[in-house]
Every structure is written in C-alpha cells, then in structure tokens.
Amino acid sequence: MSNDAQTTDWAAWSREAVEMMQARNAKWPLEFGLQGSPSYRWDLDRALLALEAPLHEVIATVCLVGTSSEQDGSFVWSWANEAIPKQHGQALEVVHEFGRQNQLALLTTARIPGGRPEAMECMCIAARLQRAVGTFIDQQGDVTLYFTLLHMQVAVEQQQPAN
Numbered sequence: 001m002s003n004d005a006q007t008t009d010w011a012a013w014s015r016e017a018v019e020m021m022q023a024r025n026a027k028w029p030l031e032f033g034l035q036g037s038p039s040y041r042w043d044l045d046r047a048l049l050a051l052e053a054p055l056h057e058v059i060a061t062v063c064l065v066g067t068s069s070e071q072d073g074s075f076v077w078s079w080a081n082e083a084i085p086k087q088h089g090q091a092l093e094v095v096h097e098f099g100r101q102n103q104l105a106l107l108t109t110a111r112i113p114g115g116r117p118e119a120m121e122c123m124c125i126a127a128r129l130q131r132a133v134g135t136f137i138d139q140q141g142d143v144t145l146y147f148t149l150l151h152m153q154v155a156v157e158q159q160q161p162a163n
Contacts (some may be wrong), residue, residue: 008102010102010104014106014121014124014125016128017121017124017125017127017128018120018121018124020124020127020128021123021124021127021128021132021134021135024127024132024133024134024135025134025135027134028133028134028149028152032051032053032058032152032154033053033054033055033056033058034051034053034058038051038052038053039051039052040052040138042062042138042145042147044064044084044085044088045085047061047062047063047064047085047087047088047091048060048061048062049062049136049147049149050155056154056155057154057155058152058153058154058155059152059153059154059155060133060136060149060150060151060152061149061150061151061152062136062147062148062149062150063078063088063091063092063126063130063132063147063148063150064078064084064088064145064146064147065077065078065088065092065095065122065123065126065127065146065147065148066078066080066081066119066122066123066146067081067084067119067143067144067145067146068114068115068116068118068119068143068144068146069142069143069144070115070142070144071142073113073114073115074111074112074113074114074115075111075112075114075115075118075119075122075146076110076111076112077089077092077096077110077111077112077122078092079092079093079096079110080110080111091130091150092126092130094129094130095107095125095126095129095130096108098129106121106122106125107122107125116144119144119146120137120146122146123135123137123146123147123148126148127148127149130148130150132148132149132150133149133150133151133152134148134149135147135148135149136148136149
C-alpha cells in the first residue's frame with residue numbers, strides 16, 4: 001500500500017468529487033446554451049449524447065458509468081454489466097485501476113448495495129478520475145443511467161445557410 005493510501009481521507013476525497021461535479025454541472029449547460037430541460041437522445045453503441053439547444057445541437061462523448069434499479073436496490077458498474085457495450089467499461093478502467101491501487105471496494109465491487117446516493121457518488125468519482133466535463137443522469141422506467149460527459153461540442157451544421 002502506498003503512503004498516500006494510508007494518509008488520504010477517502011470520504012473527504014469522495015465529497016470533493018461530488019462538489020467538483022456539482023460545480024461543473026452548473027457550468028456546462030450555460031456554456032453550451034442548454035438551460036432548462038433540453039430534449040436529448042443517447043446512443044450507447046456510439047457513446048454519444050445529443051442535447052437540443054434552441055438554435056443548435058450539442059454532442060457529448062459519454063461513458064455510461066453504471067445503472068441503478070430501485071427494485072433491485074443496487075448500483076452496477078458498466079464494466080460488470082454484459083448488456084452494456086464494452087467501450088464503456090474500457091473507459092472506466094482508469095477508475096477500476098485506481099480502486100485496485102488504493103484498495104477502494106466502492107470502485108472494484110461490481111454491484112454496490114444502495115440506490116441513487118451511492119450511484120451518484122460512484123458517478124462523481126468516475127467523472128473526477130476521467131477528468132470529465134460533467135455528468136448526466138437519465139431515467140428509463142425502473143433503471144437510472146449514470147453518465148460522465150467526457151467531451152462536448154456544438155454540432156457542425158451539415159447544410160449551408162440560404163442567402
């Protein structure tokens with residue numbers, strides 16, 4: 001075990017990750033003109049999220065960190081879920097490796113008991129370690145999906161304006 005692992009207050013470090021993502025999540029919607037509740041669609045196979053602003057579309061490269069189920073009462077990391085395209089688990093390898101190096105069960109246990117609070121903590125830790133722009137959460141029936149936003153840009157318009 002490294003010296004840092006012995007001296008790091010992981011609870012405080014985790015709280016910092018959550019605070020960092022709250023600050024970033026307050027910033028990116030303003031930067032991209034996405035105030036309010038923009039319509040959106042995501043594509044897990046392509047790891048993309050499209051958000052509709054009034055005058056443009058914003059495309060984000062995402063990582064599905066994991067999912068939670070109210071009925072199941074747990075959060076499952078994407079790397080442990082066969083139904084999720086494997087590129088998401090690959091993008092989480094930095095998180096998994098950090099958990100192994102620092103002996104943090106939260107980051108190395110496939111299924112975490114709990115619900116939204118535990119899932120949000122995992123998402124924010126992943127976002128911190130991935131140096132994400134922010135996070136995004138979507139609800140599909142009983143399942144909640146937790147994404148990190150790795151890169152964002154305004155979509156380039158395909159057609160030329162008519163003069």
